[in-house]
Amino acid sequence: MTAAPTRADFEDFLYAEAALLDEWRLAEWFDLFAEGAVYQAPTAGAPEDDDPAKSLFYIADDYVRLRERIERLKKKEAHAEYPRSRLRHMISNVRILSSEDGCSRVTCNFILYRSKNGKVDTYFGHSLYTIDWSGAAWKIKAKRAVLDMDMLYPGKISIVI
Numbered sequence: 001m002t003a004a005p006t007r008a009d010f011e012d013f014l015y016a017e018a019a020l021l022d023e024w025r026l027a028e029w030f031d032l033f034a035e036g037a038v039y040q041a042p043t044a045g046a047p048e049d050d051d052p053a054k055s056l057f058y059i060a061d062d063y064v065r066l067r068e069r070i071e072r073l074k075k076k077e078a079h080a081e082y083p084r085s086r087l088r089h090m091i092s093n094v095r096i097l098s099s100e101d102g103c104s105r106v107t108c109n110f111i112l113y114r115s116k117n118g119k120v121d122t123y124f125g126h127s128l129y130t131i132d133w134s135g136a137a138w139k140i141k142a143k144r145a146v147l148d149m150d151m152l153y154p155g156k157i158s159i160v161i
Contacts, residue, residue: 002102002134004096004099004104004133005104005133007094007095007096009133010094010096010104010106010131011091011094013131013138014091014094014106014108014129015091017029017032017140018089018090018091018110019089020032021087021089021159021160022087022088022089024084024087026070026073026074026160027070027074029070029160030066030067030070032138032139032140033063033066033139033140033141033143034063034132034139034140034141035063036062036063036141037062037063037066037139037140037141037142037143038060038061038062038063038141038142038143039059039061039066039142039143039144039145040052040057040059040060040061040142040143040144040145041057041058041059041060041144041145041146041147041161042055042057042058042144042146042147043055043056043057043058043147043152044147044149044150044151044152045149045150045151048128048144048146058147058152059145069160070160073160081159085114085115085116085159086114086115086116087112087113087114087115087159088112088113089110089111089112090110090111090112090113091108091109091110092108092109092110093107093108093109093126094106094107094108095107095108097128101134102132102133102134102135103130103131103132103133103134103141104130104131104133105128105129105130106128106129106130106131107126107127107128107129108126108127108129109124109125109126110123110124110125110126110127110145110161111123111124112124112159112161114159121153123147123149123161124147124148124149125145125146125147125148125149125161126146126148127143127144127145127146128142128143128144128146129142129143129144130142130143145161147161
């Protein structure tokens with residue numbers, strides 16, 4: 001059996017994920033997700049364990065919906081992101097919560113700066129991941145980006161956090 005990756009290994013993976021988003025390399029970012037993966041962002045101030053089937057979420061995408069979101073964001077018709085925002089993700093406090101059978105639950109804090117039309121918005125929170133490291137390429141099976149803000153201001157979350 002292969003030993004579980006270290007915290008530094010997960011940091012490198014999460015830094016690479018953040019760089020793909022910052023560079024607007026959305027197709028490559030999507031390739032990090034396993035088939036059947038879920039990507040969720042509960043509303044600001046909601047409990048982190050909310051269920052998207054019972055509560056409002058900013059994002060509650062399965063694998064197919066995430067692929068469609070990315071395709072929409074790359075088009076000129078996506079007015080909120082054309083021209084695209086400038087993004088910068090800061091990742092910190094990476095922790096491995098558990099590892100079993102080639103998968104690990106990992107959490108990290110994030111700050112995201114989004115600049116568009118002369119305005120800079122700041123989003124902060126933490127993400128919870130399930131990462132499958134059993135194959136040749138690591139895959140995200142689940143990502144939940146939890147905004148630790150009590151409200152979303154100014155109300156735009158067209159970016160992928």
